[in-house]
Amino acid sequence: MFGAGGGTSSYREVEETDMIILWGSNARETHPIFFHHVLKAIHNGARLFVVDPRRTVSAQWADGWLGLDVGTDIALANSVAREIIHAGLHNREFIERATTGFAEYAASVEDWTLERGEAETGVPAAMIRELALTYARADRAILCWTLGITEHHNAADNVFALINLSLLCGHVGRYGSGLNPLRGQNNVQGGGDMGAIPNKLPGFQDIERDAEARERFRQAWGVEIEPKYGWHLTQMFAAMERGDLTAAYVIGENPAQSEADAKHTHELLEGLDCLVVQDIFMTRTAQMADVVLPATASWCEAEGTVTNSERRVQRVRKALEPPEGARDDIEIICDIARRMGHDWNYASVEEVWDELRSLSPIHAGMSYARLDELGGIPWPCTSEDDPGAQFLHARLWENPISGPPAPFFVVEHELPVDRLTDEFPIRLTTGRRLDSYNTGVQSGGYTSPLRRSESLDLSPEDCEQLGVEEGERVQISSRRGTVVAPVRVDPTLRPGLAFMTLHFPDDVQTNVLTIDATDPKSGTAEFKASAIRVEKLPLPQTDAAPGRVALPAR
Amino acid sequence: MSAVPVTLRRTVELEIDGEAVRAREGETILGACRRSGLDIPTLCFGETLTPVNACRVCMVEVEGSRVLVPSCARKVEDGMKVKTASERVRHARKMVLEFLGSSVDLSTTPRADEWMAEYDARPERYGPPAPPAAEGERDRAQAGHHHAGDGQTAATVAQPVKVDNELYVRDYAKCILCYKCVExxxxxxxxxxxxxxAGRGFETRIATEYAVPLPGSACVYCGNCIAVCPTGALMFKSEHDRRAEGTWDESQQTQTDTICPYCGVGCNLTLHVQDNTIVKVTSPLDHDVTSGNLCVKGRFGFQHVQSRAPKGV
Amino acid sequence: MDLRIQDQTATAVEREAVDAVLGPPESGWVGAARTTTDGHFAVGGHAARSERHLLLPVLHAVQARAGWISPGALGYVCRRLTIPPAEAYGVASFYALFAMEPRPPVVAHVCTDIGCMCRGSDELVAELQRTVGPAGEHPGNGHAIWLESPCLGLCERAPAVLVTEAGEDPSERSIAPASADDVAAALAGRVPERMTPEPVAQQGSPDVRLMRRFGVVDPESLDSYRSHGGYEALRRAFALGPAGVIREVSDSRLLGRGGAAFPTGRKWEAVARQPVRPHYLICNADESEPGTFKDRIVFEQDPFSVIEAMTVAALATGCEHGYVYLRGEYPLAWERLVNAVTLARRHGFLGENIMGQGMRFDIELRKGAGAYICGEETALFNSIEGLRGEPRNKPPFPVDSGLFGKPTVINNVETLVNVLDIVLEGGRAFAQRGTEGSTGTRLFCLSGSVERPGLYEVPFGTTLRALLDMAGGVRAGRELRSILLGGAAGAFVGPDMLDLELSFEATREAGVTLGSGVVMVFDETVPLAPVLLRIAAFFRDESCGQCVPCRVGTVRQQEALLRLVSDRPRGSVEDELALLDEIARGMRDASICGLGQTAANAIESALRGLRPFRTEAVS
Incomplete structure (x- = not known):
């Protein structure tokens, strides 16, 4: 945020803060060891608030749980903001010194009274107030979020709504105060760091705006860097749809099963002229590919680095000899480059890394030797005597601040695209369980005593109303498709709210149900909010479901 | 203002076995001893855990103290005079080792034999072991009631191994009740x-509520209990099985530190590899992301790189 | 906290029992019917997790209602108090009075400890085995069982039995002295009569201080207490002010009566000085040392005096919150204590603005559940906090970090009641009584083979012989063999020690201890070996199990004694005695707390001084 995409605080600060908000994050299950740091904070006396439609295992630790309706995060954040402003608890000094756009922002949240907030989110006004006052009065406060914020059609606005709260109270840029998106995959952060995003060169250097950086890369690589943003994933699928994108090279992703509206995704991938997949598995996507390049497992059969949610760059190391025929990603890519006429040659992985350090100022000080010695280093680390930044944006607390002020963004509440109607009255949201991961490609390999197959989790009240019991198979339909899954009675859900995972696509392809409505700014699909109908089986003979057919399992 | 807070620590001076030693305020006697190169046995001590000082094998003598003190828990003080090898200390360690050796299976406790020899501990002098308890018998023991035998055999905690899931084995015949797993x-x-x-006295045990099997308990299979178990009472089933079939060979194992392939927390994994196969996953205690802890995925979710047969085609 | 509660649900009566203590559940998340708003918010966190100190009272309620603590009931308790079930199970299974498996509603706990052994418990047990059946087995109707019990603290009326009946109208009644017929009747369903306290032998004597109201005051009436000098001391304490009270207590040189003999004034001053708040005050009434019954009689005879003394202590040390932790086997003392606290609170002697002096102080009551170790002060803290009653390592000491980690004054009942006189007459005047090193008077619990067992109060410095004489000496026709001083953690002395002066300094010099004031007399009809075995069994049962030296050492001690008693030593008798000595040294030096450190004392003293086992050297 404010330029560089990364969490602002370290885990250590989490332990020593006074208040933690987990907003749209079930870290207890999805980031278990991060939650250890939260637990340390709790035992040190910190207060925990959890904002989540479900009373998750994380929420069960909270001093306050705000069970908002799915997709009403902005309504809640704006109500919190208004309450803070009206209580006179916003940090005027900080706002004055370090931000812009406060007046517009304050005006934009003025209508968000507690009553309206309650009406829109379902959360009692008193609870909204409690969160607002606790956050505003805390000396240190850390706000964390995960996919509950970002898997929405208005993901970026959701994030801005949270950033606004931190600016309002000055809860960023100080030890123990910050904003932290918890990364869902072990190197999501590192991918961004390395420029595997459409608009940045490695080290978050803007492709269009940073001419100086482009020049440095031109000199190093001997090619012109076009000042032009690329496509993010959703834009790529849109381009496939238009016919503008006809060939794809997929590395370590399984879009055939991980993308929303799976049926549609399938059609688009099928329609490509050329699909190349580089993976350690013959995934469902790989099965559709024209060319499959067997790769090594990056975390145990190859050398390299990954970056975690506290921006800490850490070494991964080779512990196993890969299976015959599998090759290191770098080797494969270099080979392809050579076939394309560029003689890429590196004596070692470290040499690749050192090239990166020479081009990305925020990584410049991170030699392999230092990474080994220090157990990883958080960026920015600009020289070999720099320990790395434990937290970001300290500049906002300098007087006057150095660099540009942080802007407030006016954001408006907008309900999820997939509306609830009489025909589709239940809100389905999706997420992960502790022992499984994404589409189960990796986690499916081990036996877990916790694991149970896919289910539709429903509140006891909804089960009773439908007349279904634990384990009974039901038909679940959305505007896009239909699947059948067993029911699990889950008291952490309220009536009208259902939950599924994406872990077992071979059994139940949950993404047949989800919507591919995506955020234009971030390109994330609204996995968190589908409208569904649940029906007891067998269906009454005369009353057939409207013309949707279940996607064949294979 | 917005800088990282700094904690200032004073230095204290004490005497250990007649030698002057400087230590940081807040450090334990054990810490000061180990930095001075003294080898003090410990069992229930864990560097990432709150000291419970239950095993009492690390006892030392502190001048002015009526009884011996646990070096793992007691903080250093200015002017303290510590003896780590006096007759009282050696006797206490001997007795603790004999008590444990005569009641618990220490066959997989590292250094147990070495310490027994060093302190002249002879667990056999308490008589032959009493017959093992039947399955569940110790789990049901009522506090304040016991069956005393005739004294001709030595009571032990021997009992059948608990194997109730695919990941863990709990062999409480090897449990010395160090509390580390509970912590x-x-x-x-x-x-x-x-x-x-749970329970009390010699019938104290580590248990789930009503001794329900682990799959019915709150267990989330993080393996953090196994990681801290000092005796092998808690063991990964894979290791247990390999040991049983004689294919566990630590001398043939390499250890490589890497990062967990799952979520974005960045947990450090130590992969223990034997014959190009991951046989155990631990995490370094001194790395502040994990402090040695992992979740079920990090601990066990490595099989996908070991299924060498092509999958799914 | 993310609890995983077992599937079994609590029965309606179990829930009622819990709700009777805690009030009805506040939301669907903790057991009420689910409402729409439950789906949108929940509070909990720190507040929910801070209720754990209610665990022990709630477990008592379930046990009393259902006769055992079922998985369903425990699950409901855990949900209400936000406690993980494994932890709650660990706590419940720690206590002997809680059953974790189904048990008939009526249970007769028959004391088989050393005090009762001197007065016929063996015969009682034999008779029960013959007529009812073995301990722990259900007799015919499945409605009742009997169990062997450690000392019930009724030694002056031995043999003793405690009968508990679970159900809608639960009852707890002591029977002492008890006959096999009494127990059989109770087991058959007849609730025993409420026990009537017997007058103390010195009733009305001008020599007694602590017992002066015993038998004179109505222990159930606040007015009666006030008309016998009650609350004069608190009035005086207000006049003295906190510093003044502490000065008097320091001047009195009062030493703790619980066993450790720590100067009370120093303890109070240390807590009073602590800037950390709150401060806690605890009255330790968990006397469970075999042969000890003095606290019981204080509560049965003059409960208000303890409450007044606690209020004085609270004033001096800046405590607003106090606890009395009474052992669980004292139904009558408990009733009278509850009544006294209720009345004191109602009449403004507890609560806000006590006696109009702006002082705030209240007392919570906690009942033990059958665990000797909870008399150890740090174990007692853990027990109140809803944890297992395991002692903590010291340091830190309670004055720095005690209950809930806060500065805590913890005093024995007898110590506290001394304070009333100290405040009234001044510390220096108090110190005139007794000896130089042991000021004031001391309560002694005389039991076993004496003519008139009971509680006696004498000035420190009185000889053992004089004390025995007060109790009428050894029972007629019997011959004195030995005296256990200080309880199971104390020491045996022989008839040659009758001229021992009873003071802290004289006993220390003689290598014995006054402990909790136990003076248990054995005659020639009580063989020593079974007594020693019973003591060994007691420590094995009562060891909390936390540290190795005590947990295993008490077992090895018992095994070695068993071999000696059965005359089948490993090696020679000398070898076994040497082994016992080694075990004793290990336990004494390396155990965490006083239990392990003293678990071999009485046995060692008997082996050394009384030589019950024939050795080669002697033969």
Whole structure:
């Protein structure tokens, strides 16, 4: 945020803060060891608030749980903001010194009274107030979020709504105060760091705006860097749809099963002229590919680095000899480059890394030797005597601040695209369980005593109303498709709210149900909010479901 | 203003076995001893855990103290005079080792034999072991009631191994009740509290509520209990099985540190590899992301790189 | 906290029992019917987790209602108090009075401890085995069982039995002295009569201080207490002010009566000085040392005096919150304590603005559940906090970090009641009584083979012989063999020690201890070996199990004694005695707390001084 995409605080600060908000994050299950740091904070006396439609295992630790309706995060954040402003608890000094756009922002949240907030989110006004006052009065406060914020059609606005709260109270840029998106995959952060995003060169250097950086890369690589943003994933699928994108090279992703509206995704991938997949598995996507390049497992059969949610760059190391025929990603890519006429040659992985350090100022000080010695280093680390930044944006607390002020963004509440109607009255949201991961490609390999197959989790009240019991198979339909899954009675859900995972696509392809409505700014699909109908089986003979057919399992 | 807070620590001076030693305020006697190169046996001590000082094998003599003190818990003080090898200290260690050796199976406790020899501990002098308890018998023991035998055999904690899931084995015949697993599962780290100390006296045991099998308990299979177990009472089933079939060979194992392939927390994994196969996963205690702890995925979710046969085609 | 509660649900009566203590559940998340708003918010966190100190009272309620603590009931308790079930199970299974498996509603706990052994418990047990059946087995109707019990603290009326009946109208009644017929009747369903306290032998004597109201005051009436000098001391304490009270207590040189003999004034001053708040005050009434019954009689005879003394202590040390932790086997003392606290609170002697002096102080009551170790002060803290009653390592000491980690004054009942006189007459005047090193008077619990067992109060410095004489000496026709001083953690002395002066300094010099004031007399009809075995069994049962030296050492001690008693030593008798000595040294030096450190004392003293086992050297 404010330029560089990364969490602002370290885990250590989490332990020593006074208040933690987990907003749209079930870290207890999805980031278990991060939650250890939260637990340390709790035992040190910190207060925990959890904002989540479900009373998750994380929420069960909270001093306050705000069970908002799915997709009403902005309504809640704006109500919190208004309450803070009206209580006179916003940090005027900080706002004055370090931000812009406060007046517009304050005006934009003025209508968000507690009553309206309650009406829109379902959360009692008193609870909204409690969160607002606790956050505003805390000396240190850390706000964390995960996919509950970002898997929405208005993901970026959701994030801005949270950033606004931190600016309002000055809860960023100080030890123990910050904003932290918890990364869902072990190197999501590192991918961004390395420029595997459409608009940045490695080290978050803007492709269009940073001419100086482009020049440095031109000199190093001997090619012109076009000042032009690329496509993010959703834009790529849109381009496939238009016919503008006809060939794809997929590395370590399984879009055939991980993308929303799976049926549609399938059609688009099928329609490509050329699909190349580089993976350690013959995934469902790989099965559709024209060319499959067997790769090594990056975390145990190859050398390299990954970056975690506290921006800490850490070494991964080779512990196993890969299976015959599998090759290191770098080797494969270099080979392809050579076939394309560029003689890429590196004596070692470290040499690749050192090239990166020479081009990305925020990584410049991170030699392999230092990474080994220090157990990883958080960026920015600009020289070999720099320990790395434990937290970001300290500049906002300098007087006057150095660099540009942080802007407030006016954001408006907008309900999820997939509306609830009489025909589709239940809100389905999706997420992960502790022992499984994404589409189960990796986690499916081990036996877990916790694991149970896919289910539709429903509140006891909804089960009773439908007349279904634990384990009974039901038909679940959305505007896009239909699947059948067993029911699990889950008291952490309220009536009208259902939950599924994406872990077992071979059994139940949950993404047949989800919507591919995506955020234009971030390109994330609204996995968190589908409208569904649940029906007891067998269906009454005369009353057939409207013309949707279940996607064949294979 | 917005800088990282700094903690200032004073230095204290004490005497250990007649030698002057400087230590940091807040450091334990054990810490000061180990930095001075003294080898003090410990069992229930864990560097990432709150000291419970239950095993009493690390006892030392502190001048002015009526009884011996646990070096793992007692903080250094200015002017303290510590003896780590006096006759009283050696006797206490001997007795602790004999008590444990005569009641618990220490066959997989590292250094147990070495310490027994060093302190002249002879567990056999308490008589032959009493017959093992039947399955579940110790789990049902009522506090304040016991069956005393005739004294001709030595009571032990021997009982059948608990194997109730695919990942863990609990062999409580090897449990010395160090509390480390309970601390790791509880307040110190995981806060799942699937296991606790139950019962009382010699019938004290580590148990789930009503001794329900682990799959019916709150256990989330993070393995953090196993990681801290000092005796092998808690063991990964894979290791247990390999040991049983004689294919566990630590001398043939390499250890490589890497990062967990799952979520974005960045947990450090130590992969223990034997014959190009991951046989165990631990995490370094001194790395502040994990402090030695992992979740079920990090601990066990490595099989996908070991299924060498092509999958799914 | 993310609890995983077992599937079994609590029965309606179990829930009622819990709710009777805690009030009805506040939301669907903790057991009420689910409402729409439950789906949108929940509070909990720190507040929910801070209720754990209610665990022990709630477990008592379930046990009393259902006769055992079922998985369903425990699950409901855990949900209400936000406690992980494994932890709650660990706590419940720690206490002997809680059953973790189904048990008939009526249980007769028959004391088989050393005090009762001197007065016929063996015969009682034999008779029960013959007529009812073995301990722990259900007789015919499945409605009742009997169990062997450690000392019930009724030694002056031995043999003793405690009968508990679970159900809608639960009852707890002591029977002492008890006959096999009494127990059989109770087991058959007849609730025993409420026990009537017997007058103390010195009733009305001008020599007694602590017992002066015993038998004179109505222990159930606040007015009666006030008309016998009650609350004069508190009035005086207000006039003295906190510093003044502490000065008087320091001047009195009062030493703790619980066993450790720590100067009370120093303890109070240390807590009073602590800037950390709150401060806690605890009255330790968990006397469970075999042969000890003095606290019981204080509560049965003059409960208000303890409450007044606690209020004085609270004033001096800046405590607003106090606890009395009474052992669980004292139904009558408990009733009278509850009544006294209720009345004191109602009449403004507890609560806000006590006696109009702006002082705030209240007392919570906690009942033990059958665990000797909870008399150890740090174990007692853990027990109140809803944890297992395991002692903590010291340091830190309670004055720095005690209950809930806060500065805590913890005093024995007898210590506290001394304070009333100290405040009234001044510390220096108090110190005139007794000896130089042991000021004031001391309560002694005389039991076993004496003519008139009971509680006696004498000035420190009185000889053992004089004390025995007060109790009428050894029972007629019997011959004195030995005296156990200080309880199971104390020491045996022979008839040659009758001229021992009873003071802290004289006993220390003689290598014995006054402990909790136990003076248990054995005659020639009580063989020593079974007594020693019973003591060994007691420590094995009561060891909390936390540290190795005590947990295993008490077992090895018992095994070695068993071999000696059965005359089948490993090696020679000398070898076994040497082994016992080694075990004793290990336990004494390396155990965490006083239990392990003293678990071999009485046995060692008997082996050394009384030589019950024939050795080669002697033969």
């Amino acid at each position: 790791g599962c509880g307040t110190d780290w995981q806060n799942t509290f699937a296991i606790a100390v």
